[in-house]
Amino acid sequence: MLASMKAPFDSTLPFAVRTRGVGKGFGEGESRTEVLKEVDFSARLGELLMLVGPSGCGKTTLLSVIAGTLGADRGEVEVFGAPLHRLDKAAVTAFRAAHIGFIFQQYNLIPTLTCVENVSVPLRIQGHAAGPAERRAAAMLEQVGLGRRGHARPGTLSGGQQQRVAIARALVHEPRLIICDEPTAALDSENGAKVMDLLRGFAARPDRCVIIVTHDNRIFKYADRMTHMEDGRIDRTECAAASARRAEPAALVA
Amino acid sequence: MLDLSLKMLLGDRAKYIMLISGLTFASLLMTEQAAIFCGIMQWSGSTLDNVGAPVWVVDPMVEQINDTEAMRDTDLERVRSVEGVAWAAPFYQGMLRARMPDGSFKFVQLIGLDATTFAGAPREIVQGRLEDLRLPNTVILDEYGAKKLSRDPARPVRVGDTFEINDREARVVGICRSRMSFTGNPYVFSTYHQAVQYAPATRKVMSSVLVGGGEGADAAALARRITAATGLSAYTKSEFLWRTVWWYIRNTGIPVAFGATVMIGFVVGLAISSQTFYAFILENLRNLGAMKAMGAPDGMLARMIMLQTLTVGLIGYGCGVGLASLFGAVVLRKGMPPFFLPWQLPLITLAAVLFICWLAASLGIRKIRSLEPAIVFRG
Known part of the structure; x- marks a missing residue:
């Protein structure tokens, strides 16, 4: 398994993502809730980092802020050195299109498009013509083991296959940052392992960074580092081995 | 991305068909009802079409072609004396009761033409000869009348048949083709x-004077000269038609009824x-x-939505106008109800459909603009 082949984490690698003093709240007046409270977070190139913590602790909000899909109220967000907090909306959108790949819990594949068409979407957003984009998409599907299902619609695939299509879509335009939101939550352990093997194999390269928000302790062993959040703050960041050791008994119980 | 937006639309068959059906229905109703309205308005001026005089001179009290206010016989000579008038002929029109050989009564639109010039005579005689109208007690009937005045649908009125108008014999010497009258009564030419x-005997009987200028004469200028010289109202055919149409629009409930249906x-x-x-x-919000999270700008998504609405709009418009035209082709063959589809009407319908598309797209685009891409991270 690829997870077992991972090298020890190198803390001298350059930063892929860095936030300083990020705050984000929702609502107005008395009903306002501060979800992120002065969050200092970092992820490095070549790293597969998992962001874990109890529900409502702010993981997804932090992920959205890092991805540039949600603006921070305060603080600094740098992705590959680009200050997202200073860029306007259009520039952040263009940055996302060029540098970030997304894998969602619900897959978010368009049901009326074929797998090839779904995978080609990031390339089409970047302005690639249909023909070349779909050829690259087909090649990417081949790499995730779904080369023969390119013309199938997502609804005809199993959950694991759909998530592999989503991985192909996240990687097809060769982004440097892969953002994953609970990528294995809807999958059984066998499919979850396949998805994580793919992520480790294709995503976690020296020039890339993978950030995964998850509750799924079955996949903790794939992480290089784990950042624990609690009540809108970073509680601790640790190498995965120690974290996985703590998680394993729970996994066995589950 | 635009091709993908069409695939997204076509993939949702139920909504796609619903959208097209709605727009087809709207286009059909708007075009068909407006065309029937135009047909009725066209029928209101049928006499002007069936009697093809360049200039019509009428009493100043006359508001539209179906309105008659008898003129003096001397008015004909006054008109003839106006400079530029090449010919002027007396004209009679009135709605009279015809008594058929089986004893039934039918109303007819009687037209009286100048026997010398036959100015304003029907252009298409399908049976008989126009010249036979010079024989005593003779009439030419239109095709619709030939059917309507006969009780036996298999045996319409023919040349040689007779009926009575005001107790006088009317012998049919010809059948002509003409546009149906507004009242639905057949045209009878004599x-x-x-x-x-x-x-019926009255002191004055002449309904109007039909006038023609010389070759290449300006009908509008001639009409102005006649009005100035005689004090009578003179109109070109087109002016009189529009005057008639506007009269019906202002004085009847027809535009309200059809306008409501179009609306x-x-x-x-x-x-x-x-x-x-x-x-x-x-x-499709998620x-x-x-797509927004993956870096699709709002403009790209707006173009996708516009293309989707335009596609269903144009297909719905095509189906609706096509069905309205088919309806028109069928009713024109039957002669009822009135139907006239001027080229402006499909354009107006297209504008209305495009407005509907624009509004539907605007609602979608507004939703997309306010959509936070972070929505995709919420379970």
Whole structure:
């Protein structure tokens, strides 16, 4: 398994993502809730980092802020050195299109498009013509083991296959940052392992960074580092081995 | 991305068909009802078409062609004396009761033409000869009248048949083709002198004077000269037609009735299309949010939505106008109800459909603009 082949984490690698003093709240007046409270977070190139913590602790909000899909109220967000907090909306959108790949819990594949068409979407957003984009998409599907299902619609695939299509879509335009939101939550352990093997194999390269928000302790062993959040703050960041050791008994119980 | 937006639309068959059906219904109702209205308005001026005089001179009290206010016989000479008048002929029109050989009565639109010039005579005689109108007690009937005045549908009135108008014999010497009258009564053509014999005796009988200028004469200028010189009202055929149409628009409930139906078509099309398209957007909100997260700018998503609405709009418009045209082709063959589809009408319908598309797309685009791409991270 690829997870077992991972090298020890190198803390001298350059930063892929860095936030300083990020705050984000929702609502107005008395009903306002501060979800992120002065969050200092970092992820490095070549790293597969998992962001874990109890529900409502702010993981997804932090992920959205890092991805540039949600603006921070305060603080600094740098992705590959680009200050997202200073860029306007259009520039952040263009940055996302060029540098970030997304894998969602619900897959978010368009049901009326074929797998090839779904995978080609990031390339089409970047302005690639249909023909070349779909050829690259087909090649990417081949790499995730779904080369023969390119013309199938997502609804005809199993959950694991759909998530592999989503991985192909996240990687097809060769982004440097892969953002994953609970990528294995809807999958059984066998499919979850396949998805994580793919992520480790294709995503976690020296020039890339993978950030995964998850509750799924079955996949903790794939992480290089784990950042624990609690009540809108970073509680601790640790190498995965120690974290996985703590998680394993729970996994066995589950 | 635009091709993908069409695939997204076509993939949702139920909504796609619903959208097209709504817009087809709207286009059909708007075009068909407006065309029937135009047909009725066209029928209101049928006499002007069936009697093809360049200039019509009438009493100043006359407001439209179906309105008659008898003129003095001397008015004909006054008109003839106006400079530029090449010919002027007396004209009679009136609605009279015809008694058929089986004893039944039918109303007819009697037209009396100058026997010398036959100015304003029907252009297409399908049976008999126009010249035979110079024989005593003779008439030419239109095709519709030939059917309507006969009790036996298999045996329409023919040349040689007779009936009575005001107790006087009317022998059919010809059948002509003409546009149906506004009242739905058949046209019966005779000479002016014969017509005034058929008409009830009154002091004045001439309905109008038909006038022609020389070759290449400006009809409008001639009409102005006649009015200035005689104090009578003189109109070109086109002026009189529009005067008639506007009279019916102002003085009858016809435009309100048809306008209401056209409006219903528009509102129903708008409601169905906007609501269905908005539901389509809402159902695709997560996918659109995912595209937004992946870096699709608002402009790109707006273009995709515009293309989707334009596609269903143009297909719905094509189906609706096509069905309205088919309806028109069938009713024109039957002769009822009136139907006239001027080229402006499909353009107006197209503008209405495009407005519906624009509104439906605007609702979707507004939703997309306010959509936070972070929505895709919420379970």
